[in-house]
Amino acid sequence: MPKYSRNVLIALCAAGAAVPAALIAQNTTETPVADKPAYGSFGFDTAGMDRSVKPGDDFYAHANGTWAKNTAIPGDESSYGAFNTLQDRSREQTRGLLEAAPDTTIGRAYATYLDTAAIERAGLTPIAPWLAKVKAVDKAGYATLLAEADRNGIDVPFAVYVGQDDKAPDTYVVSVRQAGLGMPDRDYYLSADPKLAQAKVAYQAHLARVLTLAGEPDAEARAAAILAFETAIAQVHWTRIDSRDADKRYNKMTLAQLTAAAPGFDFATYLRANRTPADTLIVAQPSAVTGIAALIAQTPVAVLRDQLLVRSLDGFAAVLPSAFDKERFAFFDTVLNGTPEQQARWKRGVAFTSAALSDEVAKVYVARYFPPATKAAADEMVRNIIAAMNRRIDKLAWMDAPTKVKAHAKLAAFVPRIGYPEKWHDYSALEIRSGDAFGNALRANQWRHDDMVAKLGQPIRRWEWGMTPMTVNAQANFGLVAITFPAAILQPPFFDPKADAAVNYGGIGAVIGHEMSHHFDDQGAKYDAQARLVQWWSDADVARFKALSQKLVAQYDAYQPLPGMHVKGALTLGENSADLAGLAAAHDAYLASLKGARPRVIDGFSADQRFYLGWAQVWRRNYREANLRQRLLTDPHAPSEQRSWIVRNMDPWYAAYRPAPTDRLYLAPAARVKIW
Structure with missing residues (x-):
């Protein structure tokens, strides 16, 4: 989910859905997870769905409607959803670490920020x-x-x-x-x-x-x-x-x-x-x-x-x-x-300290909250989705054979970055003084600027992430051919090792595929395997790709989240095409991960239904009107409801839910946008 810094905020959480048993495939062999996941019986909170809404009319409301109706936006938030739930957890965890270290630099910075009487x-x-x-x-x-x-x-x-x-x-x-x-x-x-x-x-x-x-x-x-x-x-x-x-x-x-x-x-x-x-x-x-x-x-x-x-x-x-x-x-x-x-002052204090002394906070955070097993599981999922993307490239009808060779080379060059960076910044030149909140903020800004300008004439800092492990975020970095997933996003409900694999692949797997796919979206595809901004496709490839992309632009231009305000299809194209490709690759990877086993029904849901519900729950979010208006003007991401609707372009979703041609989200096969 990029912007120019390729930074992207992602929101996931638990939701739920069900369909009539007659529509569920009769599969038999998948073993349910042994331990109870954090959400629901298989990693999905079925109480959050609205079963009265047909999946084909509004898949977001079908999966998340009851949650949306019953979830109030907290007074100190402009919008609220799964992302916020997880960010709240990360913030509470970080708060505990800062309060437990009053005699350290990070503890001093935090306590001084909280001392409003001195300010x-x-x-x-x-x-x-x-x-x-x-x-x-x-x-x-x-x-x-x-x-x-x-x-x-x-x-x-x-x-x-x-x-x-x-x-x-x-x-x-x-x-x-x-x-x-x-x-x-x-x-x-x-x-x-x-x-x-x-x-x-x-x-x-x-x-x-x-x-x-x-x-x-x-x-x-x-x-x-x-x-x-x-x-x-x-x-x-x-x-x-x-x-x-x-x-x-x-x-x-x-x-x-x-x-x-x-x-x-x-x-x-x-x-x-x-x-x-x-x-x-x-x-x-x-x-x-x-x-x-x-x-x-x-x-x-x-x-x-x-x-x-x-x-x-x-x-x-x-x-x-x-x-x-x-x-x-x-x-x-x-x-x-x-x-x-x-927001309460302590929340802003956590944000200030995490920004001013990012890596000092990160060191203690990852030591406490990021187990090696989580990193290993995420690494395996990344490998599976890269393999799925390679298979998809081979099947592309619009891409010439020589370009496919280069596309495979770019995938091979990917650098997955999981959890936390391999190197930390040195803050020894940054002075943090007790009782000097303004000075601490000023010197932190100056340190950040000086650190940036010190890069001139130096080797590229390939270890530098530009985000903290405490951040619920993910990133595609075109200049480093990298995909980045901080520790805070790799926990329930984003990723739960005790949850059903279909839900994990539909959730964090689709996010991994999304970030990977950004390197092949309408802007990321302009960078080759060496991260150079250069046209490495044939002219015919470019023309065919643009024609397909314009269909996605038109699809999103038609959505109107607020009266008189439409989604800007051209502004959100990169995110929408990454959703389209990433979700498709994650589905392929999930099927491949079964190694030939036929997944069974769990609690009345087929494997594909669980996969797409895992995707829908990623985008739980309620907005205040002013915030939604600002997002429609400035955000390269479509609103959550419209993001979840990308499924209307995917044949396996139709097979899983059997929407009728008269349903609002239904698209005839020829009208479904397929790019990667």
């Missing part, structure tokens, strides 16, 4: 020197100050980072991307949708309140000027659909070329001050970057200062007086996501 007593004193710099900057010093802000972890109009060069993946390169928006997407500024227009009004009010809390005069007029500046930035921003295209994003330029194209901003000074001096860069969205530079040139410095002032106060709100913390929550969580209550 209140300090007031704005810790951030005051920085705010004074911001308020004093002129146009000549803006580029230098912006670089300092970036190192401090404050959002600035350009996102500059050090990463692999897509066309020379053994080399690190400096990249520049569009940024500069305080709200999640350009549509929040430009759309005529009444709900988004309301959010825009609320955002201006938020900007004014932050300025007022900071003691600044004329807050309303200054907030309006910030909003006007960001609205102009939104007008030059690329859409998310364009921005996900790896070919469009790869624009190598010399610094001289960028300077000539963007005379409104001193990139040479900025990069030097940002500790990323470079003669050659990758500019992801050239017209947006040059457009933002031009806007900076024509915008009064007072507006630039005010934007940076608000960004600073919002960025550090959690370690500033509670008035700033509450104000930030009121807009970004309540207005934009519908969340009525702020």
Whole structure:
């Protein structure tokens, strides 16, 4: 489930379903699991289904409907589902580890974050020197100050980072991307949708309140000027659909070329001050970057200062007086996501410490909560699904034989990463002080930036994951030809060694297949076995693949989770095609794992029914309306209900459930999308 960092959040949990016995195949030989699984009698909570809904009308509701009706979203969440259940468990586990280690660096960081009385007593004193710099900057010093802000972890109009060069993946390169928006997407500024227009009004009010809390005069007029500046930035921003295209994003330029194209901003000074001096860069969205530079040139410095002032106060709100913390929550969580209550301070403390000292926390977490047997079982499942993908490649009618050879080579190059990385970061340069919550946050941001820029000119860190073992997540990394599954996702209900194999393959097996399939989706397939961004397919392969992919785009474009708001098929194509391919490969792998045995019925469910129900339970999630609206605009994943419906393209699902041609999800065989 990728984005550009290939990071993807995944949600799994238990659900249930059943069908009339007449529809169940008469199989005889599979032995039920000996021990009781964590969920239900075979790894699936059948009480969560809604048997009144036909599978062919809404497979998500059939499997999860009772759970959805009976599960309230907690007050401190914008959505809630299986992912949250498991993340709650991981967070509680981590909390215990932090509280048990008060004399360690991680324990000190956690305890200091929780000391809100000390934060209140300090007031704005810790951030005051920085705010004074911001308020004093002129146009000549803006580029230098912006670089300092970036190192401090404050959002600035350009996102500059050090990463692999897509066309020379053994080399690190400096990249520049569009940024500069305080709200999640350009549509929040430009759309005529009444709900988004309301959010825009609320955002201006938020900007004014932050300025007022900071003691600044004329807050309303200054907030309006910030909003006007960001609205102009939104007008030059690329859409998310364009921005996900790896070919469009790869624009190598010399610094001289960028300077000539963007005379409104001193990139040479900025990069030097940002500790990323470079003669050659990758500019992801050239017209947006040059457009933002031009806007900076024509915008009064007072507006630039005010934007940076608000960004600073919002960025550090959690370690500033509670008035700033509450104000930030009121807009970004309540207005934009519908969340009525702020998370308990300890939950946010776990998140802060896990981000600031990720590997120090990870070391104790995996030692306590990740048994070797789980890693071994996951490794075996990965091998089985890779083998299934190889068999599927052989059967592809749309791919030429020479390309199939290269596709097999790419699968052979995969690096499965299970549980935790083989090497840890060194935090000896990061000082954590008791009683200095703001300073700890600032120094953690600076350490992270310095660690990133230190990569320039060095060998690729193939051991680096970019996520923690405590995170319920999975990742496909195109630059490393890797698939990654942290420890926290490899536990019930994601993966349960005591559960029925069909449920495990439909759950975590499909997730493994999904991440694997990302390397062959409409963007991942642009990277070869050596991780180079290069066309390794024939032109005819590309044309046939695009034609099949467009059918999936059209299928998802038709879904309308909110009135007037459809899923964006082009934005979610990578995730939807990975679901399609990953679930199919996992099903093949499950059948192969039986080694010829005929699986029997368990509690009235055939093997294939259990497999697809295992898939449906992965996507349990209830959304607040504001959160769902934001996801439809920004998330490359379709909502959970629509993700579960990918089964309507799979022949074995039809054999398992026998939907009628009149059922809402039914597709005639010729209309079912099959790619991998």
